[in-house]
Amino acid sequence: MSLTDRAITRIRQMIREGELLPGAKLPPEQQLAAELGLSRNLTREAVKSLVVARVLEIRRGDGTYVTSLAPALLLEGLGGAVELLQGDTVLELTEVRRLFEPAATALAATRITDEDLAEVERHLSAMRDAKDDIELLIRHDAAFHRAVVHATRNETLATLLEHISGRTLRARVWRGLTDAEAAGRTVAEHEAIHRALVARDPEFARAAALMHVNTTECWLRDHLAEGQQGAGAPRSRANHTRS
Template sequence: MPLSAPQRSGLVDQVIGQLRGAIRSGEWPLGERIPTEASLAGDLGVGRNTVREAVRALAHSGLLEVRQGDGTYVRATSEVSGAIRKLAGTELREILQVRKPLEVEGARLAAAARTDADITRLRELLDGRDRAWADRRIDDYVRTDAAFHQAAIEAAHNSVLTELYRGLTEVVVASVAATTRLDVPQPEESGHRGLLDAITARDADRAATEVCAFFAELHARSDPR
């Protein structure tokens, strides 16, 4: 574990920073249990009370979830995501209403700012998504689909937009995982291959149109009527 003993001043804040870093880097994946309080105290060279205060602070901000008698689990990878989870739970249609304008603007920006590396990453993710569906690996399908949309946002090279979207993604992944079924046809390709082609061609208007078509389809599927 790449944790180091903090300096004597501001121990709790320093421990919070290191635990947050382990979460954000993916060393402690979403949904997994983190090391025990005793283990963390030993690794960091601080008292258990210091670790306990740091964990309590991260639980309050929504990054961690303390389950009595079971351990502490990663609940979100950023404070933005933690706050959204508290506010919205897993209400898919409400999340989609906020996610759509972010993705539309992200698609426009990506069409202008994307690099060749971004295109390679998007193509690899989309191919992986299709393979996962063909192999009936639903968890991989949902994960890779979400990663594709995140990568499209990252191709815009706007750090604020990327962070905002990341906060939404975790809630959406949970909702999509609960509703995607392997006994129905694969979801339509609108907003995926078309979006990749538009970003590749640096066509901002077409990229936005592809995203709008994708969300029209999602809203139709999530409408209870």
């Protein structure tokens, strides 16, 4: 481990053990360097690394502070990493979504408020009206799921799913542009999720969400397989819209 890495580890330890709380101001650079037993240059490099990781923030003319350490901040880099996934790793991402999203939807069914339901219904209605505008439909599709996950009141879960769905969003766009029947199926699947939420039925919600995610995953699996096979007539997807 390099000296800079040791400094990073030590600062993280100070935060983890409560020596530095969220929002706390770090000691001046010279004092911090003395506490870490390192040069000011190495301490400065460690601080810069933690700023990039959104653990620390520099306030010009004021000093360096611990951030709020909120999940949305600390997991921010995940979205950029996810966007770089290609090929089979995209399928791995849909598998992760299949694990998380049905569970999140089930949890939402136990916590959703009337106000949350109104927001979900608003996006569902917009999806019905946008069947002939795939890009608009997909935007409301994403907003629908965002509203559902918001109802869990779990910021960490919401942040993780937001980054995962950000990458699979494009997969849903591809599906909409290449499969004429996808818009109708997508709306129907969202209607099933909505009915489960209205009923406050977690198991119904879990099943409806699993069915919906599975549809996208099956389509994407076929799409990637066709790409690997090269030129040729597209395979029928009629048998892959449900499992």
